[in-house]
Amino acid sequence: MNEYRLNGLSCPGCASKVEGQIKKIPHGETARILFQSGKLIVDEQINLEKVKKILSEEKISLRTTDQESDNHGHDHSHAHGQGEKRNLIIATLLFLVGYLIEERVSLPLSIGFYVIAILLTGTTTFRKGIRNLLRLQFNMDTLMTIALIGAVSIGEWREGTFVAILFGLNEFLEGFGMEKARRSMEKLMEAAPREATLVTENGDTTIISIDHLKAGDIVLVRPGEKIPSDGVIIEGSSSINEAAITGESLPLYKGIEDSVYGGSINNEGVIKVRIETPFSQSAISRILQLVQEAQDQRTPTELFIDRFSRYYTPFIIAVAAIVIILPPLFGAGSWKEWLYQGLAVLIVGCPCALILSSPIANIAGITRNARNGILVKGSNHLEQLGKITTIAFDKTGTLTKGTPHVVKAISYHTSFLAIAGALEKDSTHPLAKAIVNEVQEKEKTLLEATSLTTLPGKGVTALVDGKRYWAGNESTAHHLTIPEQIQRDIDQLKEAGAILVMVTDEEQVLxxxxxxxxxxxxxxxxxxxxxxxxxxxxxMLTGDHPQTAEKVAQSVGVKTVHASLLPEDKVKRVQSLSAQSKTAMVGDGINDAPALAAADLGIAMGKGTDSAIETADIVLMQDHIEKLPEAISISRRVNQTIRLNIAFSLGLKLLALLLTIPGWLTLWIAILSDMGATILVTLISLTILWEKRPPQQKPSSISLAK
Known part of the structure; x- marks a missing residue:
C-alpha cells in the first residue's frame, strides 16, 4: 500500500464521495481517505493518474510522503491557500467596483464585474454543484449552486456575487482551520530523528539513515543532537531532554548504563549509545504510529453527524421548496419575494459548521494530550475518557513503584545484617535486592556464603563460616520456638502490611x-x-494480601480495595464495574492486560509490558499517573466543545430560519450566519491547543542529580 498527502481536503463529505469514486477504479477496492490526517492510502497497482483526475475535480492535490520529507516538512498547502486568498481579494475589489457602478451609473454595466467576481470565487463550487445535481447528490455545493442560479435568475446580481465571495471565504477558512489542526499534529512528528552517527569497528564515524540502524550498533550523539533510537549509554554523561516522548519538561541527567529514548535530545556532553532496538520498534516510532492511527478513528458523535447530514441536506431543500411554493399559493406575497426567501433558506442550510464541529476539536485534544506524553489511540477513546466516572487501579507498578524496599529492620543479634547480606547478595529476587541495598548502607563488606540452597516459596539457606543460617518467611523458622517479644514484632510488621523476612540460625532469630x-x-x-x-x-485491584493493599489504599486515598485477586478475578471485577458505570482500568503488567481489555477504557503505563501497552486504549509515556487528571480534563473539554459547537451551529441556523416567518431573511444574513458559525466553531475548537505553561527554568545541578 502507498500513502499520499492530500492538500485542499477540508470537507468530510467530499472525502467520503472521492473515496467512493476511487474504489471503483481497478485496484481501488482497498482505497482509504483519512480525513482528519489528510491522507490517502491506495494499492500500489492503482492507476495514479485516474486518482489525480478524480481529486482534481474536487480541487484536491496529491503529494507523496517522500516529497514531504525531501522538502523538510515545508507546507505545500500554502501555495494553494495563497491562490484562493488572491482570488478572494480580487473578487472583493471587483464586487466593490460593480457596486459603485450599479449605484452611480447602471446595473447592466456593473453585471460584468459581478460575473467575473462570481467566476473567481464560485467556479469550483458551481461546477461541482451542477455535477452533483445531475447525479442527484445533495451537499453544500449543490445548495450553493441552486442559490447562485436562483439569485441571478431573479436579478439579484449584487447579493448573488456577495454570497459567492462569502462562501469562497468560508471554504478558505474551513481549509485553514483543518490544516491548522493537522499541522499541530504534524509538529509532533518532527521529534523523529532522520540520521545517526554510527561508530564503526575501527573507531571511525559515518552518517547513516536511522532505517539502517540495528540492535547492537554504537552511535555517537553530540550536544544538541537527537538520540536515534532506544538504547543504553556506554560512554559519557549528559542531561537528556525527553519532552517529546514523555512530556516531561525538565531534563534528566544520565550516565553509563542508563537507558535513553530515541527522539530525546542530548543537551550537553558527547555520549556513545548502544542501540537496543531498531528505530521501527523504538518508543518514538511507536508514539508516531499510535498518533497517526488515532487521528482517523471515528467517534460515536462523528458517526451520528455523518448519518444526520445525509438526511439534513435533502430536508433543507424540501423546506426551501415549501417556503418558495406555499406562501404565494395562499396569496401571502409574490413568487419573486418567496423565491428569494427560499434561496436564503438553502444557504442557511449549508452544514459546514455542523460537519466541522467534531474533527478539529478531536485532533486538538489528541495533540494536546500527546504533548503531555499521553497517547490516546483514537478519537473514540478520547470521547470515552471524558465520560469516565470510575477508575480501577492495579497496585504494583501503578500506585506503587513496583520495587520493594526495607521499611523496618529489627536486630536481635550483632551479626544480623552481615549474615543477611551474605545469604541474599547472590539472589536476583526483588526482596533479596532490597535487603542487600539496606545492608550495604550499614556494612562496609559482606560475608561470603557457601552451599546456598533456594527453598521455593520460603527463602534461602546457606553456610557462613561453617554455620547454617536461613532467610525467608516464617516457615523457615519451623525449627525454632519464637519468643513472645519477637512474635509481637512479627505481628506488628504484618499488621502494618509489610512483607516479613526472618533471618535465623539453628538456635535463635537474629x-x-x-x-x-x-x-x-x-x-x-x-x-x-x-x-x-x-x-x-x-x-484498587491487586493480587497482594488484604493488609498490604489496605495500607496502600489508605496512604493514597483510594476509596475501595479488592485484594488477593488472580488475573481472571480482576477481569470479573472490571466487568462488574463497567456494567454499573463508565469504568477505566489503569495497569502496567502482563497480568493486567485482560482487565485493560475488559474495561470501557484501558490505560497502560508507558514502561509497562508490551502486552499491556498494546491492549490499552491510552498510554501514559511518563510511566506514572501524574498527568491522568489533566488528560481527563482535556477530554471533557473536547466533549464540551463538540456539544457547544453542535448546539451553536444548529441554533444559529434555526434562528436564521425563523426570520423567514416575517420575511426578514436575506441572502446576506444567510451566508453571514453560515460563515459566522463555521468561523466560531473552528476557533473554539482550536483553543483546546492553547495551554499556559510555567516558564522553564534551567535545571540546577541539584535537580539534575540522579
Whole structure:
C-alpha cells in the first residue's frame, strides 16, 4: 500500500464521495481517505493518474510522503491557500467596483464585474454543484449552486456575487482551520530523528539513515543532537531532554548504563549509545504510529453527524421548496419575494459548521494530550475518557513503584545484617535486592556464603563460616520456638502490611526485615485530583494480601480495595464495574492486560509490558499517573466543545430560519450566519491547543542529580 498527502481536503463529505469514486477504479477496492490526517492510502497497482483526475475535480492535490520529507516538512498547502486568498481579494475589489457602478451609473454595466467576481470565487463550487445535481447528490455545493442560479435568475446580481465571495471565504477558512489542526499534529512528528552517527569497528564515524540502524550498533550523539533510537549509554554523561516522548519538561541527567529514548535530545556532553532496538520498534516510532492511527478513528458523535447530514441536506431543500411554493399559493406575497426567501433558506442550510464541529476539536485534544506524553489511540477513546466516572487501579507498578524496599529492620543479634547480606547478595529476587541495598548502607563488606540452597516459596539457606543460617518467611523458622517479644514484632510488621523476612540460625532469630513496595510520591495527589475532577469511585485491584493493599489504599486515598485477586478475578471485577458505570482500568503488567481489555477504557503505563501497552486504549509515556487528571480534563473539554459547537451551529441556523416567518431573511444574513458559525466553531475548537505553561527554568545541578 502507498500513502499520499492530500492538500485542499477540508470537507468530510467530499472525502467520503472521492473515496467512493476511487474504489471503483481497478485496484481501488482497498482505497482509504483519512480525513482528519489528510491522507490517502491506495494499492500500489492503482492507476495514479485516474486518482489525480478524480481529486482534481474536487480541487484536491496529491503529494507523496517522500516529497514531504525531501522538502523538510515545508507546507505545500500554502501555495494553494495563497491562490484562493488572491482570488478572494480580487473578487472583493471587483464586487466593490460593480457596486459603485450599479449605484452611480447602471446595473447592466456593473453585471460584468459581478460575473467575473462570481467566476473567481464560485467556479469550483458551481461546477461541482451542477455535477452533483445531475447525479442527484445533495451537499453544500449543490445548495450553493441552486442559490447562485436562483439569485441571478431573479436579478439579484449584487447579493448573488456577495454570497459567492462569502462562501469562497468560508471554504478558505474551513481549509485553514483543518490544516491548522493537522499541522499541530504534524509538529509532533518532527521529534523523529532522520540520521545517526554510527561508530564503526575501527573507531571511525559515518552518517547513516536511522532505517539502517540495528540492535547492537554504537552511535555517537553530540550536544544538541537527537538520540536515534532506544538504547543504553556506554560512554559519557549528559542531561537528556525527553519532552517529546514523555512530556516531561525538565531534563534528566544520565550516565553509563542508563537507558535513553530515541527522539530525546542530548543537551550537553558527547555520549556513545548502544542501540537496543531498531528505530521501527523504538518508543518514538511507536508514539508516531499510535498518533497517526488515532487521528482517523471515528467517534460515536462523528458517526451520528455523518448519518444526520445525509438526511439534513435533502430536508433543507424540501423546506426551501415549501417556503418558495406555499406562501404565494395562499396569496401571502409574490413568487419573486418567496423565491428569494427560499434561496436564503438553502444557504442557511449549508452544514459546514455542523460537519466541522467534531474533527478539529478531536485532533486538538489528541495533540494536546500527546504533548503531555499521553497517547490516546483514537478519537473514540478520547470521547470515552471524558465520560469516565470510575477508575480501577492495579497496585504494583501503578500506585506503587513496583520495587520493594526495607521499611523496618529489627536486630536481635550483632551479626544480623552481615549474615543477611551474605545469604541474599547472590539472589536476583526483588526482596533479596532490597535487603542487600539496606545492608550495604550499614556494612562496609559482606560475608561470603557457601552451599546456598533456594527453598521455593520460603527463602534461602546457606553456610557462613561453617554455620547454617536461613532467610525467608516464617516457615523457615519451623525449627525454632519464637519468643513472645519477637512474635509481637512479627505481628506488628504484618499488621502494618509489610512483607516479613526472618533471618535465623539453628538456635535463635537474629533479626527481622519488614519490606514494602514504595508508594509513588504523586499517587496521593493524583487520587485527590481525580476525586476533585468528578471521578466518583476509585478502586484498587491487586493480587497482594488484604493488609498490604489496605495500607496502600489508605496512604493514597483510594476509596475501595479488592485484594488477593488472580488475573481472571480482576477481569470479573472490571466487568462488574463497567456494567454499573463508565469504568477505566489503569495497569502496567502482563497480568493486567485482560482487565485493560475488559474495561470501557484501558490505560497502560508507558514502561509497562508490551502486552499491556498494546491492549490499552491510552498510554501514559511518563510511566506514572501524574498527568491522568489533566488528560481527563482535556477530554471533557473536547466533549464540551463538540456539544457547544453542535448546539451553536444548529441554533444559529434555526434562528436564521425563523426570520423567514416575517420575511426578514436575506441572502446576506444567510451566508453571514453560515460563515459566522463555521468561523466560531473552528476557533473554539482550536483553543483546546492553547495551554499556559510555567516558564522553564534551567535545571540546577541539584535537580539534575540522579
Amino acid at each position: 533479626g527481622l526485615f519488614g519490606l514494602a513496595d514504595e508508594i509513588r510520591e504523586e499517587s496521593a495527589a493524583v487520587i485527590r485530583a481525580l476525586h476533585e475532577a468528578g471521578i466518583q469511585e476509585t478502586i
